[in-house]
Amino acid sequence: GAVVSQHPSRVICKSGTSVKIECRSLDFQATTMFWYRQFPKQSLMLMATSNEGSKATYEQGVEKDKFLINHASLTLSTLTVTSAHPEDSSFYICSARDPGLAGGQYEQYFGPGTRLTVT
């Protein structure tokens, strides 16, 4: 299957600072990327959907000004956690949708995740 990378894999930051997480589709162009958040022993929670060249669509309850998403190219989306607080500590996972499959169906590939710890 296609490969999606995330960087960094782990990050520790101090409360009040901002952190940027990158998500890249390595061997396909992704017009749509998704950002998820996962707490320990829980399922993935969709935070937002980003489409290349347009503003991200946030899920209900997700603060747009806190979680800034940019999808500037067909292979790169970034999530910036602004003014991070300890409660933002979580596992953040991106995924990218490959629209180029034969038959017209979409397949979504997930990145390896980024562990954010805010101290």
Added chain:
Amino acid sequence: QQQVKQSPQSLIVQKGGISIINCAYENTAFDYFPWYQQFPGKGPALLIAIRPDVSEKKEGRFTISFNKSAKQFSLHIMDSQPGDSATYFCAATLQYSSASKIIFGSGTRLSIRP
């Protein structure tokens, strides 16, 4: 109507046994039902998937059984191995819709005892 309910929450199976995880959905418009496997500290990876026009799909030791009338589907892991210990998520989506999102189940933590 968008929910996917998954059970059990956790499962312990002896090595060589059969692991069974069940899911139920409500939205009959869903046309694609993937299962994801997630190891600790890693992102989920697609394990196997099925479309509602078939009742069963098998890939190696992994089988999905699909009951369209009951709106239920299940994952069977035959000859379960310690390396299968992971969290499994069932999911549902509309695979031909550009606006579709993946709806995940709550997950099942599977432990295979040697």
